[in-house]
Amino acid sequence: MPEFTSRRGLLFGTAAVGAGALLTGCTSNESSDEPASNDQPAADDKPGKPVTIGFAGPQADHGWLNAINDNAKNRAKKYKDVTLEITEGSNDTAQQIGQIETLINKKVDVLVVLPADGKALTQVGLQAMRAGIPVVNLDRIFNSPQAYRCWIGGDNYGMGLNAGHYIGEKLKDKKNARVIELAGLDNLELTKQRTQGFDAALKNYPNIKKVARQAAEFTVESGQAKMSQLLQAQSKFDALWNHDDDQGVGALRAIDQAGRDDFLMVGGAGALSAFQAIKADDGVLKATVLYPPTMAASAIDLARALGQGKGVGGLAEFEIPASLTLYSAVVDKENVDQYMPTGFK
Structure with missing residues (x-):
């Protein structure tokens, strides 16, 4: 994963310490030098426009995938203005497409999708975007950038x-x-x-x-x-x-x-x-x-910002970026205590 330096490094490079360290707040202009843990509240948790986020991921049959689901659910709970519609999750592409189409028909405000197969689910991402529902594509990338508004994932x-x-x-x-x-x-x-x-x-x-x-x-x-x-x-x-x-x-x-x-x-x-x-x-x-599963928590941050028409704190742009690549830090005995709260079971 590309290494970021200076202020950008503080914003993105320490994402694994917690989603709050990746995004200092999707709408906040204030920043903190303190790393956030998964238990800390979101940086910009002041209620705003209500947003319904549809979340669709693969079956949590692996520790990392289970952590993805947990990060998304726990992050959404920290926002009083967010309602999370979450699917059961499936590794069957046809079933996952059906689950996402259900969320589209429910007219959720934003979709967060970790596809079981990015290529196979590209069309349903395009379907959501054409329906006016912005898509945050999580980790496994769709084949077309037209199928998502923002991609966030590992390198x-x-x-x-x-x-x-x-x-x-x-x-x-x-x-x-x-x-x-x-x-x-x-x-x-x-x-x-x-x-x-x-x-x-x-x-x-x-x-x-x-x-x-x-x-x-x-x-x-x-x-x-x-x-x-x-x-x-x-x-x-x-x-x-x-x-x-x-x-x-x-x-x-x-x-x-x-x-x-x-x-x-x-x-x-x-x-x-x-x-x-x-x-x-x-x-x-x-x-x-x-390969931090906190990317799912940050995807919720980004989806909320999209739903409220806001940008990312710490950046000059009015809009959230088209993509965010997380840094793959090496954890050894020297820094393991810092990352211990983010470890998944």
């Missing part, structure tokens, strides 16, 4: 880039260093982007060679099975990057069962269990690279 390429640089700096003085990668679902574009970013970072370290890559399925079970295969195939390596902290739970089980502690591990996403392991510092997991 998968930057996630891999930052993981690679972290590992690179740890191994830069080691001759003939070897690294392996436990990726996610290879049929997802985000997985390919994470690998591309990781490989790009490693090119800066000629002493490091990636010797193996295995794709898992973002589940504990797949993480354990695929990590076992990697450990059997690679008797010696110096670092592992695992794309996802949920599958990392299984990966760590496999590592413990194999009795291996001769390498460092970097995770991905920002699960509470990963933060706790990093803080304990008694195993191979030394860091994780964030």
Whole structure:
């Protein structure tokens, strides 16, 4: 994820600390230097024009996706002027399209959509926009910018880039260093982007060679099975990057069962269990690279601002931006306490 600096860095770069740190307030001209936690009230919680927000996401069958739903619900509760219409969530694209069409027919003021498949749901995004309902496209992007008013999400390429640089700096003085990668679902574009970013970072370290890559399925079970295969195939390596902290739970089980502690591990996403392991510092997991689910809370902020015809506090523009890319911070023992409140289960 691209790194922002100065005031813009304060506004966007610390998003993972809490949605309030991403958007200091969609209508407020005041800012705060204090990072916000998920429990803090929204910066601009003074009631305004009532807004009904329709929220449609995929089935919460994964820790990160469940955190997405929780962030959206909890953020909406902080606003007295927001009514949240939330769908049950589905990984079936036809069913999710039907759920969104129901929200369109209800004439919600704004839609927040995390599509199970961005390409497959582009048409229903276009349908909402043509009906005069602005769409906040969350994370998995629609194929056409005409299908959304604003996109907010993570930077998968930057996630891999930052993981690679972290590992690179740890191994830069080691001759003939070897690294392996436990990726996610290879049929997802985000997985390919994470690998591309990781490989790009490693090119800066000629002493490091990636010797193996295995794709898992973002589940504990797949993480354990695929990590076992990697450990059997690679008797010696110096670092592992695992794309996802949920599958990392299984990966760590496999590592413990194999009795291996001769390498460092970097995770991905920002699960509470990963933060706790990093803080304990008694195993191979030394860091994780964030893909903050607080983006859903910020999507509610943006939807409310759109519904009330307001902009983002801290920016000169009258309108909210067309896109917001969150920064994928590296969390290690030095800063884990700061991010601990944002860890998802």
